[in-house]
Amino acid sequence: MSQRTLFDAFKKFINKKELEMPKKSMHTRNEMMYALFGSDDEVDVNETDDMHTKVLDMDLNNALAEENANASMHCIESVHNYDSVHENKDDENIVVVKSPLHNGSTPFGTQASEAKVKKMRRYKSTWEIEFPFLKLVVDGSEVRMKCIWCEKYRIDGPWGKGDGCKTIMKGAIRKHNKSSEHKLGRSRWYAEKDKKITEHASIMHGRNKSRVITCMKLAYFVSNQDISLMKYEALCELAFSLDVKDMPLRRDYSSYINIMAAKDFITCISCYLENHQRNDLSHSPYLALIIDESTDRALEKHLIVYASYLNKDGLGISKCEFLKVILVANGYAQTKYNAIMNMFFEMSLDIKHLVGISTDGDSSMLGCHEGLVSKLSRDVPNLIAVHCVAHREALAIVDACKGFPCLSYVDKIANKVYSWINASNVRHLDFQKLLQEMNLQVLEVLQIHDVRWLARGNVMVRLVKLLPAILTFWKCQAPMWYEKLCIFKVLFCIHLLADVLLELDGLNKIFQKESIDITSFSTSIEVCLNTLRKKSLGDTFAKGTIYLKLFIENAQMGYLKHVNENGEEYTHTLLYVSMPGKDKNGFPLDIQDGSLNTCIEMAKGFVLKVIDCVNERFPDMYFFNASKLFSPMYYPSEEDERDRKAIIWFSRLLTRIGNHVINVNGCEKRVEGICRYSILWM
Numbered sequence: 001m002s003q004r005t006l007f008d009a010f011k012k013f014i015n016k017k018e019l020e021m022p023k024k025s026m027h028t029r030n031e032m033m034y035a036l037f038g039s040d041d042e043v044d045v046n047e048t049d050d051m052h053t054k055v056l057d058m059d060l061n062n063a064l065a066e067e068n069a070n071a072s073m074h075c076i077e078s079v080h081n082y083d084s085v086h087e088n089k090d091d092e093n094i095v096v097v098k099s100p101l102h103n104g105s106t107p108f109g110t111q112a113s114e115a116k117v118k119k120m121r122r123y124k125s126t127w128e129i130e131f132p133f134l135k136l137v138v139d140g141s142e143v144r145m146k147c148i149w150c151e152k153y154r155i156d157g158p159w160g161k162g163d164g165c166k167t168i169m170k171g172a173i174r175k176h177n178k179s180s181e182h183k184l185g186r187s188r189w190y191a192e193k194d195k196k197i198t199e200h201a202s203i204m205h206g207r208n209k210s211r212v213i214t215c216m217k218l219a220y221f222v223s224n225q226d227i228s229l230m231k232y233e234a235l236c237e238l239a240f241s242l243d244v245k246d247m248p249l250r251r252d253y254s255s256y257i258n259i260m261a262a263k264d265f266i267t268c269i270s271c272y273l274e275n276h277q278r279n280d281l282s283h284s285p286y287l288a289l290i291i292d293e294s295t296d297r298a299l300e301k302h303l304i305v306y307a308s309y310l311n312k313d314g315l316g317i318s319k320c321e322f323l324k325v326i327l328v329a330n331g332y333a334q335t336k337y338n339a340i341m342n343m344f345f346e347m348s349l350d351i352k353h354l355v356g357i358s359t360d361g362d363s364s365m366l367g368c369h370e371g372l373v374s375k376l377s378r379d380v381p382n383l384i385a386v387h388c389v390a391h392r393e394a395l396a397i398v399d400a401c402k403g404f405p406c407l408s409y410v411d412k413i414a415n416k417v418y419s420w421i422n423a424s425n426v427r428h429l430d431f432q433k434l435l436q437e438m439n440l441q442v443l444e445v446l447q448i449h450d451v452r453w454l455a456r457g458n459v460m461v462r463l464v465k466l467l468p469a470i471l472t473f474w475k476c477q478a479p480m481w482y483e484k485l486c487i488f489k490v491l492f493c494i495h496l497l498a499d500v501l502l503e504l505d506g507l508n509k510i511f512q513k514e515s516i517d518i519t520s521f522s523t524s525i526e527v528c529l530n531t532l533r534k535k536s537l538g539d540t541f542a543k544g545t546i547y548l549k550l551f552i553e554n555a556q557m558g559y560l561k562h563v564n565e566n567g568e569e570y571t572h573t574l575l576y577v578s579m580p581g582k583d584k585n586g587f588p589l590d591i592q593d594g595s596l597n598t599c600i601e602m603a604k605g606f607v608l609k610v611i612d613c614v615n616e617r618f619p620d621m622y623f624f625n626a627s628k629l630f631s632p633m634y635y636p637s638e639e640d641e642r643d644r645k646a647i648i649w650f651s652r653l654l655t656r657i658g659n660h661v662i663n664v665n666g667c668e669k670r671v672e673g674i675c676r677y678s679i680l681w682m
Helices: 003-017 029-037 042-054 060-086 149-154 168-179 180-191 197-203 208-226 229-241 257-281 331-346 372-379 389-402 406-422 425-437 453-477 479-485 488-511 518-536 548-554 594-618 620-630 639-657 665-680
Strands: 094-100 114-121 134-139 143-147 287-295 301-310 316-329 354-359 384-387 559-563 569-572
Touching: 029 518, 143 149, 143 168, 149 180, 168 180, 180 548, 208 229, 208 257, 229 257, 257 301, 257 316, 301 331, 354 372, 384 389, 389 488, 389 594, 406 453, 406 479, 406 488, 406 665, 425 453, 453 479, 453 488, 453 559, 453 569, 479 488, 488 518, 488 548, 488 559, 488 594, 518 594, 518 620, 620 639
Parallel strands: 287 354, 354 384
Antiparallel strands: 094 114, 134 143, 287 301, 301 316, 559 569
């Protein structure tokens, strides 16, 4: 055998047996033979050699001792260094441990102590995310894996009844996951559908539970702030970048950071909040509903229901919360009645606890005989129905404007300004540049909303602020509309509506507060109407107004002028003519001239009409005013006047509620006692 062939065989033997050879030279033939062939007998060596090469160099002792001993040791050291460099590149859960061997005789002598490389596999906690049934059992120095499901139901095998699996490998987990024993345990586990949530929570690992809760908080934030669920994943990425505590370990589909998980979270949270709300409603002795009808873009009709109740079993404060959106087939009163009764049945609420209901003025709601309120009154005879005060105010303004058809031309001008500027990106950009040149606030033109009538106030205020730029813009690019906008009466009506609707919009915001005292309704309405009388019907017209007074002063010379910071003037001549246009019947909208006195008389008539329409829409003002009986802060300081007011307020409440509902004698004595001791609170 050649010298090179012998060394190759020797290297293969070293790699296969994973031996660490001593670094000193071997001087005897027997030691080298034992290391190479596992025997120091020449006969055995010859037999082994015959099996492989049929040729054996009998002068092995001299060749190895004199020429190749050093080369052999160098080869052994190279193998040893190669293993040391690559010993950490095995599977990710393998830990390399070196332990010294015994000090007895070895095949190479007793001069050097041996070191054995031992590879141990390590358990990874991330496996529990992929395999929720997995758990680690540590018994002293032994580490084993067990199956929670198989162990609970005492399934045969090491994962169940046994001591556990000692092979710490992911492949062993997969093998068990596919086994018939595990499938039996899994089926029994999921068969228990009636397990309490506390039992599930106790099984969950603490760290995984906290991570799921963190994701649920993010989903709840998205829903509570009315943010699209498409932003949920981006919010989770932000939490990862900020190193938020208790975020999932991995960023994959099973880590609850996807949109589907967010939907499931919101559904679960919604069920919990609904059950909590249902419990509060069932324990409240009194219940009131706020109902409105809406139609979405798909032309489907819905009933939006809010509930007002007393929390803490009737001993707490009054709360008003969103209750439900109910899909209805049509807008008939019977359909709405059936929907409300089904809602009470599904939520296990007693209809007898219903004491009040608030709706809009639709005939299907407030019909005398077949309206929703009339049908509910048959089940609850003492039901108090209230027409929504905010809706009544809007209807009052609509009624007032019907007597002044010239105001419809103002709506036409406002819509034209919005469509003309926003229909073209070039015109929109030029208009924004013009606002900057004229040193005006850069604002967007608003559009009139046909349903929300009081929103016209904001549109008119925005027109007043942008009026110099609109006139300048139309003067160059739309001469026909510029001439119509320069009519004095048109500009007068724009400023008039801006002031009047601004006052009424403030009243509407008071009505739409989340919590409002019923005793303040009448006071707020009276303050608003008195303000309109003072500004428009006083000795000096437009005294105290924000926009109309300034417009009249600037238009005294027959033109409007605006000067920017650079001293550039923008002048527009006013036209004192009647408004153009015709009504639906073909008659002119305005037959009077456009003088200032004519406009002032028209404005006074409009304000008077607004006041009358508001009073007509609130025939139960006496009821709101009589509610001051429940608030001692409204009691007069003088005793006689206080007693007189208390009697009047109490009689009005009886008129609205009915004598058969309450104990009149008992309440009269209670009112006398309250009035007698109310002086102590003042």
